[in-house]
Amino acid sequence: MRMTLDEVEALALARLRAAGASDMQAGPVARSIRAAERDGVRSHGLMYLPVYADHLTCGKVDGQARPALSQPRAGAVVVDAAHGFAHPAIDAGLPALIAAARTCGIAALTLRRSYNCGILGHHAEAIAGAGLIGLCFTHAPASIAPPGGRVPVIGTNPLALALPDGAGGARFVLDQSASVVAKSEVMLRARRGEAIPEGWALDDQGRPTTDPEAALKGSMLPAGGAKGFGAGLLVEVLASALSGAVASRDASPFSGPAGGPPGTGQCFIAIDPAAFAPGFAERIAALAGAIEGQPGARLPGSRRIAARARIEAEGTLIDDDLARRLGLATGS
């Protein structure tokens, strides 16, 4: 079946409210599900809605939480998400982050007692939409072992970068996890009963595996070996240690009802390019041209942008399995 994005958001909002979320908690999450479907990132779209609802029901997320903002220094914005969803806490912090970056040239927002923030690149885009460079970090329950070791210490810990396009939008939307693939890709394969390619993950004995269930019990392989682990460690330091969040290795899973609130964190850095040197937009346009001008090469994020235009117009396709899980009539 096909749904318009308005229908996606309305469905998400209704289900989150029904599971106990306040309007302040449900609204930003419903919008994030709409944005994920719009960009063709199914793993963070309606597929995640039952998890969000379950987490409200079991108490992993406090549907009545009210994020609390403080600004200890001119460039330091801190939000306690109070074990609610990440999205309303981010919404609470972004205006102060943006104002601080304009004043100081650079500023950082950290969030603690937070949760899975969905598609990280969308938060970087929100910063870029304000004319600033957005550089975002978020961590996740541990799934990557250090090179040479076997026990996961960091999550797939993505980082995202988005640059202002000079017209209130974003370009160069880089969004990449520290692992060869995002863990959500393995979860998607597990749900579908499909094998994963070799080189994505190890089982819990440290052996290569193509079984997504074994991979979820084992560890994800870092992209580029030690360098991928290094990138994930950088994210762990900023999103978890700096923010005062729970460490990835102590966080409860982002799926399933066990373990109480994950209590994970985020760190978002905003930079005003005008504070450092004139001509940033021109340099980025030239850099983009040097990449896009090569046959076969493309800018990071261009696939999502292409999906966006198409799905905005056509709506999003919900497969029968997901429709059943959401309790929707499939017309068959």
Added chain:
Amino acid sequence: MRMTLDEVEALALARLRAAGASDMQAGPVARSIRAAERDGVRSHGLMYLPVYADHLTCGKVDGQARPALSQPRAGAVVVDAAHGFAHPAIDAGLPALIAAARTCGIAALTLRRSYNCGILGHHAEAIAGAGLIGLCFTHAPASIAPPGGRVPVIGTNPLALALPDGAGGARFVLDQSASVVAKSEVMLRARRGEAIPEGWALDDQGRPTTDPEAALKGSMLPAGGAKGFGAGLLVEVLASALSGAVASRDASPFSGPAGGPPGTGQCFIAIDPAAFAPGFAERIAALAGAIEGQPGARLPGSRRIAARARIEAEGTLIDDDLARRLGLATGS
């Protein structure tokens, strides 16, 4: 032959002065050569001294340059390195960066009309030594093509992270290039006439090669494929586009006399963990323990730290080829 680190620094200082560098330019570079030898990073030690001297002689580096500092916003420090060496410009900017980070919670220093800054991790360490998180980015003449393309657009563009150890030193010193290996490793193999492993580089037709000379004419492979390119692109945006430096694809080589000053740039971000949440040092200690406690795993930078203790005590070994290139009596 073996040299003490004092001898290394004195030799470097004398040669740089003889090639036309002022004390202000020569001193910080000589200290950086000492620090590279101390950490066992030969590619940036005395091996690079003839290049530095040649670049003074041919005008790629202005030995009389005086870096100019400005602070356009409370958290934005800008240094024009004036086509001198990077190290004196960094020395000029670091005190203002550190003071701004303490005031604002986070601050950034950008450098333009700069040069190869040597071992990036050492600059991150200097920030960590002031009790701050150091996050450093530098770019280099283009050597990595975008995935799907064949023309290099970004350099091997390393990033570095160092964390304060609470006692005026640094730990967790991550220092990694965007490529599978640093280009200096390929240059070292080329100098020695040794082959490089497959998977490091492509020739100028985009074919895998084990010939270091062909690799230097071709492109370096990014670590982890598209994700390594993404990491290098992030560095390009901050070290080059934000700073107002020459783009990697327009920069003259860091070796050889051709092309005039490279005019490359750096971006160093300093973060005061105390501005965001209490307990940072304890969280980092626990994270370090979770890695070091696994047999076979180690913290980033631990190899350099181990070399440091040994070479501080024993001095550094100069092989005959390097001794000849430096015009030193080898005793044979």
